[in-house]
Amino acid sequence: MSVPAAYLAVVLVWSTTPLGVQWSSQGLSPLAGALSRMFLAAIIGWIAARLLKVVVPWHRQAIKTYAVSNIGLFFGLMSVYIGAKYISSGMISVLFGLSPIASAVMARFLLKEPPFSLAKWMAILTGVSGLLVIFSQDVAFTERAYTGFALVGVGMLCFSLSGVLIKREATTLHPLAQTVGSLTLATPLYLLAGMVFGLEVDSPQPRAIAAILYLTLFGSFIGFFCYFYILKHMQASSVALVTLITPVIAISLGVMLNGETVTENLIIGTAMICTCLLLFYWGDLLLGRIGLRVGRISN
Template sequence: MSVSLAYGLAIAIWSTTPLAIVFSNDSISPLMSAFLRMTLAAMLGSVLLRLLALELRWHWRALKAYLASVVGIFGAMAATYQAAQWIPSGLISVLFGLTTIVTGLLGHFLLENSRLTLKQWGAVFMGVAGLAIVFTDQILVSGFGIKGILFSLLAVFLFSISNVLMKIYGGHLHPLQQTVGALWVSLPFYVLACLVTGTGLVISEITLTSVAGVTYLAVFGSLVGFVAYFYLISHLPPAYVSLITLITPVLALMLGNQLNNEPVTIKMLSGAAVILLSMLFFMGDHFRVAVERRKSKESTAVTDVHALSDKAQ
């Protein structure tokens, strides 16, 4: 797989995931839809593990890593699926972009060597300002809209906690082992949640839209997207990979509007613009370091070429 192909896949999948969640909820309750997605992804992932001659690890250290991921796979995803009932899919993508900032904020207090700079603190307050603009949109906050925004923010918080926990307990497993193991461990939580809430599944009422949404999310959202993401992480500086989070919300807003007639208001766009700008400021130092390293490598390469040329003469 080339880097450009992986980058394109990641952008395409992350841009379409929120809308696919909306479609998967077409005739299936949010919790059941998420449960079916994770179940299918876990089964397909297990097949992929076997093909790659990898085995799931079930020792205590691995279980802690799986549970760290479950905070995101169950907690954040369940909240996101609930939010998709009430707010535009594009707005979910925009709000989810705050994960970068919230993860950094939590890391500041919970992790060593993860202190925020003054510029990053400014980005945090800018993100809050963008969120405040979104909350002034009467179309979004009327009815169940406010509920959807709160569920989406809960998802951001839980996913950010999962990221921080993964930095503490993860990193020793193959990425595919980590994902598939976490998917299997998340399933009992989904089953329990469905039982507690009385969530069921009426086979005769399931539409093709829901089937397509669940299948797409299981195959692409949970597996192909994951493979592309970790491929990029291993071949590009993190700052370049982070650019995806600035591109996908814009595309998600456009797709939701064009394919699902979701409203896009001036206040929503203004709030989204401020949030995306805050993310850019927050990651600005990482971009600068990445560019400087690339220039340094190019300069070193040119120097080496000249040195070899001089020796040849």
């Protein structure tokens, strides 16, 4: 598989996952939906691994990699599933739009990357300001909504941390093996969490069942396979740049398919977060060109 094709697949999957998470919890508890998704995806993964003759190892280093992956797959996704009951699918994607910044900050300390430049600090300030603009609309955000934002924010940080730590491990595992091993480990973790917090199933709607099946095949199996594949061939912060595209698509899908409302503050805040990502990755080049032009004029 080519890296661009895998990257496009991740963009499409991440754009549709927030809406799928919301729909999959209609008629059953969030953890019941998540457990169903992980269990079915693990089964599909094992079948694929057997057909393709890919060995899924369980030595110490492999288990460590699966555990690191589950910082995002279990802790992160569980937080998103619970938080999705309180905020729109578009807002979930907007919050995850800050994951490149979170990944870069974590990589700065965990991977010993160079200190941030002026452009990157400007980007971080712009991103935080974008969130404040969104939060400032008190009419649209109740106390339950703030709870949802907090949970999804924790989920975003867990995904970012997981990606950075996977890069630090420099794993040599086959992406399919890493996907299957991570899903296999995630299944009992979700089962245990469900036994503690509840696995209620109350006549799930057909749309919920369809969403679970979609998330099983695309959101979990294909999505995580492509994610681990591009993570193996690209920098963690570059992989997280997928979230520059997904908010616009996710918000559009939420409006068209889920009847969600787009407020003025949401549009402005989302635009600021996208600007923040552009500044973070290309701000140094832009400032360099501006500085060069100013120098020529002064001469």
